Amino acid sequence: MIVGIDLGTTNSLVAFVNRENKPEIVINERGSRLTPSVVYFKNDQDVLVGELARSQMILKSDRTISSIKRCMGSDYRVHISEYDYTPAEISALILRKLLQYAREYLGQEIEAAVVTVPAYFNDNQRQSTLLAGELAGIRILKLLNEPTAAALAYGMQSGDQEKVLVLDIGGGTFDITLMEYQEGIYRVMCTGGSTALGGLDFDERLVQHVLSTFEETSGIDLSQDRVALQQIQINAEKAKIDLSTVNECSILIPYITMNSQGPVHLNQTIQREQFTNLCDDLFQEIKSLIRQTLGKAGVEEQWVNIVVLAGGASRMPGFRELVAEMFGEAEVRHDINPDEVVALGAAITAGVLAGKINNVELHDVTSHTLGVEDDEGEFIPLIPADTPYPVEQSRLFTTVRDDQEEVMIHILQRDEMGEEDARISLGKFHLAGIQQGKAGEPNIDVTFTIDRNGVLNVTALDIETGTQNQVEITEMVYTTDNQIENQKSKSLNVL
Structure with a gap:
């Protein structure tokens, strides 16, 4: 069995193609389709994942990890007891729990x-996700861009x-x-967005409003009170x-703190x-960001005739009003549960790879420009952003000094949607x-190759001597099999 997994920032889901060749979400042990992407370290051997872990966030926040997806591909570490865990290791624990649910629900082993x-994940973040899969003991056949998965789930019906x-x-x-889209072929033209903007940022605005309002009315600052926060x-x-x-709704938290008069309650009304x-x-x-993406593709708002909404935060009325204002003539599709649509699309792709579903063809593109740094510190592009992949591009370089014995290849990625000339080092x-x-x-x-997962491989070859070196760009470092075997998270029990 090949399953589709939406490894989300807030919640994660696993889905499969059933006997009727329709995508279906796996139900977890609590009867829910959504599993919170939260990990709680009960002790040095056991961890809880999901709703049980989220219930520990208030009293045991120092041992509870959430929103780790935002740190994928970075050098961020989670320190628990005497161990440091990478974002890939934490994500692997979430994947292991999802795979447990799938095995129990389907009554069979999960092969892959x-x-x-996210379509805008850079190469480090994609590699970190692949590493999480390896640590979880699952073979990831494909990394699928989330918006492409959402479009697949809707499966445009007309032949036009x-x-x-x-x-x-x-x-x-x-x-x-x-x-x-035309006749079963999905051809991505352009991608954009931000890996640091989502529902959590909207939550934070409410948090800051509640804190400031409470301080104004009670004179108590709760921002340093971990449990209250x-x-x-x-x-x-x-x-x-x-x-x-x-x-309109109310935020009511009894006994949130104490003052000289006794318990203090928080009770605030928030209007939409x-x-x-x-x-x-x-x-x-x-x-x-939407306008930047349209500009990259060289089209206007009127070019779009279907808008597909995905992700839980797309339910916000402010977001939908913005979409209606920008794309008033387009058909807006949000009839599939936005929390589930990406997982359903992943299941469809799994069905295609397993040979269960036919007549679906995907052509995705790179989200960033990839290249190398020359001896003067300039960025030399090899693969431009929005290039369809798989793809291979080569370019000849030479030495800058007489009798030079070696060259150093510095691989860079340019963020088209960020600050001007914003560059990320992928490795040397x-x-x-x-x-x-x-x-x-x-x-x-120097040859850059991007595989079907959007992952970059780089090869350098001296044409005269035949000397060659190649590297698969990974999460800030080059991970060997031995390093993977030594990951602490592999010995933890996921309860």
């Missing part, structure tokens, strides 16, 4: 998985050419994808969700319009034993 990632914009705003990321964060998320269906105003700059950022490696000669004489062929 399709795992979704459709011009589709997918807006996927989850807990931690905002993804934008422009694509064309966790309670406010949990209730702020609930309020955000409630305000998608009602115009008030919440929208608090988040106005976030909505403006969303609008700006050396090619030694090259032909010695005068500067400019040796010919060094």
Whole structure:
């Protein structure tokens, strides 16, 4: 059995293709389709994942990890007891729990998985996700971009050419994808978005509002009270969700603190319009990112005739009003549960790979420009952003000094949606034993290859001597099999 997994910032899901060849969400042990992406370290051997872990966030926040997806591909570490855990290790624990649910629900072993990632994930973040799968003991057949998965779940019905914009705003990321669809072929044109903008940022605006209002009325600052802060964060998320269906809601937390008079309660009323105003700059950022993506593709708002909404935060009325304002003529699709649509698309892709589903063809593109740094510190592009992959591109380089014995290849990624000339280092490696000669004489062929997962491999070859070196770019370092075997998380029991 091959399953589809949506490894989300806030919640994660696993889905499969049933006997009727329809995608279906796996139900977890609590009868829910959503499993919170939260890990609680009960002790040095046992961890809890999901709803039971989330219930520990208030009283045991120092041992409870959430929203780790935002740290994927970085050098961030989670320190628990005497151990440091990477984001990939924490994500692996979540994957192990999802696979447990799938095995129990389906009554069979899970051979492999399709795992979704934000379209705007960079190479480090994609590699970190692949590493999480390896640590969880599951073979990831494909990393599928989340907006593409959402479009697959809707499965455009007409045979006409459709011009589709997918807006996927989850807990931690905002993804934008422009694509064309015709007769079962999905062809991505352009991607954009931010891996640091999502529902959590809207929650934080409510948290700050509640804290400042409470301090004004009671004179008590709760921002340094860890337990109180966790309670406010949990209730702020609930309020955000409630305000998608009602115009007003209350945040009530009894006994949140004490003063000289005794217990103090928190009781505040939040209005939808008030919440929208608090988040106005976030909505403006969303609008700006959408326009940047349209500009990259060279199209106007009128070009789009279908808008697909995905991600729990897409339920916010402020978000939907923004979409209606920008794309008034387009058909807006949100009839599939936005929390589930990405997992359903992943299951469809799993079905295609397993040979159960036919007549679906995907053509995805790179989200960033990839290249190398020259001797003057300039960025030399090899694969531009929005290039369809799999793809391979080569370029000849040479030496800058006489009798140079080696060259250093510095691999860079340029963020088209960030600050001007924002570059991320993906790694460096050396090619030694090259032909010695005068500067400019040796010919060094550098080849960038992007596989079907959107993962980059780099090869450098001295054409004269045949000396070659290659590297698969990984999470800030080059991970060997031995390093994977020594990961502490593999010995933990997921309860």
